[in-house]
Amino acid sequence: MKDSVNVLFVCGYGMGTSTMAELMVNKSLKAKGISAEVKHTSLGEMGSMRDWADIICILKKFLEGVEFKPEEHVIPLVNIMDGAGIAEKIGGIVDEYYPEARK
Amino acid sequence: MGNVANIILKDFLTQPVILIGLLIGIGYILQKEKSTKVITGTISAMVGIQMVLFGGAQFTSTFKPIAAAVSAATGIQGYIMDSYAMKATSQEALGDNFAFMGYVFLIAFAVNIILVYFGKYTKCRGVFLTGNAGTAHAQAVLWLVIANLMVKSTTAVIISGILVGIYWAFSTTLASGVIDDVTEGGGFTVGHNQQLGIWFFGKIAHLFGDKKQDAENLKLPGILAIFNNSTTAVCVIMWIFTGAFMIPLGIGGIKELAGGSNWINYIIMVGINFSMDMVILLTGVRMMCSEMTAAFKGIQEKIVPNAIPAIDVAALLPFSPNAATLGFVFCTIGTAISIGILLLIGSPVLVLPGSTPLLFSGGPIGVVANKKGGIRAVIVCCLLLGMIQSFGTVWAIDLMQYPAGAGWSGMFDFSTFWPAVTEVMKWIGGILH
Secondary structure (H helix, E strand, C coil), X not given: CCCCEEEEEEECCCCHHHHHHHHHHHHHHHHCCECEXXXXXXXXXXXXXXXXXXXXXXXXXXXXXXXXXXXXXXXXXXXXXXXXXXHHHHHHHHHHHCXXXXX | CHHHHHHHHHHHCCCHHHHHHHHHHHHHHHCCCCHHHHHHHHHHXXXXXXXXXXXXXXXXXXXXXXXXXXXXXXXXXXXXXXXXXXXXXXXXXXXXXXXXXXXXXHHHHHHHHHHHHCHXXXXXXXXXXXXXXXXXXXXXXXXXXXXHHCCCHHHHHHHHHHHHHHHHHHHHHHHHHXXXXXXXXXXXXXXXXXXXXXXXXXXXXXXXXXXXXXXXXCCCCHHHHHHXXXXXXXXXXXXXXXXXXXXXXXXXXXXXXXXXXXXXXXXXXXXXXXXXXXXXXXXXXXXXXXXXXXXXXXXXXXXXXXXXXXXXXXXXHHHCHHHHHHHHHHHHHHHHHHHHHHHHCCCCEEEEECHHHHHHHHHHXXXXXXXXXXXHXXXXXXXXXXXXXXXXXXXXXXXXXXXXXXXXXXXXXXXXXXXXXXXXXXXXXXXXX
């Protein structure tokens, strides 16, 4: 069983927006006792990190035309500053599939 | 001893990568990070900076032979408008002075924080947190100040820092009202390269249409989704615009550029190479700025907790994905129309769009226009945006004081506000010298 989940944030260039989302969510994940490793990238480079990621948080805009496998857990993001709300969704997936990651 | 100090000052501290690496290392130490973090963080950032310099040089060397050949054949000088072309141009122009952009950034951030701290008097509320755009502002404005005011580097660093800090504080605050409407109280503003454009179009978009005609009710062709993928978008946009730019060379001319090999191969590889240059640049900036956002957000929360965080513009795109796509399309059409006009009037300077102004000005301003005036506003505003950005960039290139550069930003604020500031600096510089 995994005692930590890998969360990948995806935006246009993989710099500003995904970094900020990662920062906002990280705080809330800690507060919820979820142990996670978090990284960010661009949609163009996402392919090289999909194997690593357990959960992919992707800007809703960039979901168009991307196909995910059924076993991939994807969270579409609207307001990236809503760290608590996004962490809540991550928590839901963690409890169902990676319960060991929550302490 | 004098000799040692001399070596340190002259050789060591003029090497940009070492100087900025030192700054970042000190930053980590001040944050009381563990020694392993200080070492790994500093070296990663230094590799990142070197990668940005390398990527910038690659970008220029991909484009320059084409520009030179077209210039020889037609007399028209082509430039690329993209934030990363501005990065490449300004870092080449600055040379050893490039390192000082780190100090410009820090001064600008301090000025921004002070203006927000005294927000009761200044009305400023936005704090600029976007490291990837902020470093580009710092180096571009530093170069404009050095080249136009012709002052020594220390004075130039201080002036640039103050100018950029004032721009950050006021532009992000101006845009905040519009962004609040668009995101229905999302709790952020935009700190990027088009905040003034967001404010401007946010104020006029309602004149052009009815917001009930929401772009989200449209069904757009799925193929447009390829432009969400930055690696693909850069390549395709470069094929279209740089490809068209090479038409005057004819097949023979392109063959000559390709060193005698196949001309179709050459055009295909131009797009692929631009995209690779971009991936190098993005990776470099990511390594250089990865921890910066966290550090600066921490400082903001400590000193001005009630400020509005000003973040990367892509945060607006999910609030109206269809409008973002339409904004991109019509900004591209507006840009193409402008290129046509430039050709018709026989302009000696031609601008070719990269992906950034089309996707990251066109997209977000499409979102704003849709929320204020529906589909018709998206079409009118983004056509206008493409034209303002194109003609504004011709103006900016006239003022960039480095004709050998690959190009300039092409984003709204760097095609309107900053060329205006540069004109003033050029005028003051003329009086001083």
